[in-house]
Amino acid sequence: LDTAEANFTPPEQRFYAGGPNDVRGFDRNELGPVVYVASNVPDTFTVQQAIDSINAGRLGVRFSPTGGNTLGIANLELRVPSPIFPQRMRLAVFIDAGTLFERERTSFYPAVVRFTPGAGLRFTTPLGPVRLDVAYNGYRNAPGALYLSRASGQLELAQNNFVRPRGSKWNLQFAVGQPF
Numbered sequence: 001l002d003t004a005e006a007n008f009t010p011p012e013q014r015f016y017a018g019g020p021n022d023v024r025g026f027d028r029n030e031l032g033p034v035v036y037v038a039s040n041v042p043d044t045f046t047v048q049q050a051i052d053s054i055n056a057g058r059l060g061v062r063f064s065p066t067g068g069n070t071l072g073i074a075n076l077e078l079r080v081p082s083p084i085f086p087q088r089m090r091l092a093v094f095i096d097a098g099t100l101f102e103r104e105r106t107s108f109y110p111a112v113v114r115f116t117p118g119a120g121l122r123f124t125t126p127l128g129p130v131r132l133d134v135a136y137n138g139y140r141n142a143p144g145a146l147y148l149s150r151a152s153g154q155l156e157l158a159q160n161n162f163v164r165p166r167g168s169k170w171n172l173q174f175a176v177g178q179p180f
Contacts, residue, residue: 014067015100020175022073023098025116025137027171029065032100034144036061036162041148047158050148061164063144068102072111075180079122090122094179096135114139116171125176133173141166 018026038061041050053059074097082089096118099111118135146162147155 009067009069011067014069015071016065016067017071017073017098017100020131020133020173021177021179022075023096023114023116024094024118024133024173024179025096025114025135025139025171026098029067030063030141031098031114032068032142033066033102034063034142035066036063036144036146036164037149038146038158039149041150043150043152043154045148047148047156050158051146051162054146061146061162063141063164066102066144068100070103070111071098071100072113073098073180077179082121088124090124090129092120092122092131092133094118094120094133094135118171120173128177131173131175131177131179133175133179135171135173136169137166137171138169139166 016029017023018031019028023031038050038054038059041059050059054061077092077094079090079092082091095115097113097115099113101111116135116137118133120131120133123130141164143161143163145157146159148158149155
C-alpha cells in the first residue's frame with residue numbers, strides 16, 4: 001500500500017448523509033454518490049430491454065451509497081409550543097442544507113449544496129423527543145452507475161449515469177432523539 005498511487009478510503013471510514021438526523025429531505029444515505037442495482041434481471045434480457053423494463057416499472061432498482069470524502073451539513077430549526085398539549089408537544093419548521101461528494105472523482109465536484117425545507121412535530125416522552133418530520137425535496141436523485149444483477153448471479157454494468165426517478169418530492173421521517 002505504500003507504493004499505491006490511488007487513494008482508497010474504506011467504506012466504514014467514508015462520509016454518508018441523508019436521513020432523519022442531517023438532511024431530512026433525503027432518505028438515509030441518499031445524499032451523495034450512489035450506484036444502482038437491478039436484481040433478478042433475466043439472462044435473456046439485453047441491456048436495453050432491462051433499462052426499458054426499469055423505466056416502465058417492471059424491474060425494481062435499489063440504490064447503494066458509495067459515500068464520499070467531503071461533507072458539509074447545516075441545519076436551522078425553530079421550535080414553538082403547540083396550541084394543543086403545549087407541555088408535551090412542539091411544532092417545528094426547519095431548513096437543512098448539505099453536500100457530500102468525493103473530491104476529484106464525481107460530478108458533485110465542485111460542491112452542489114442541496115436545501116430541503118420542512119416542518120415537524122416533537123413529542124416529549126421518557127425516552128426523549130419523538131419526532132415526525134416532513135421535508136420537501138425538489139431535486140432529482142443523484143446519477144450513478146446502474147448494474148444488472150442477472151438471475152445467473154452475474155453482475156453487469158448497464159449504464160454509467162443512470163438516475164432513478166424520485167417517487168415523491170415529500171419525504172417523511174420518524175425518529176427518536178434530537179435531530180442533530
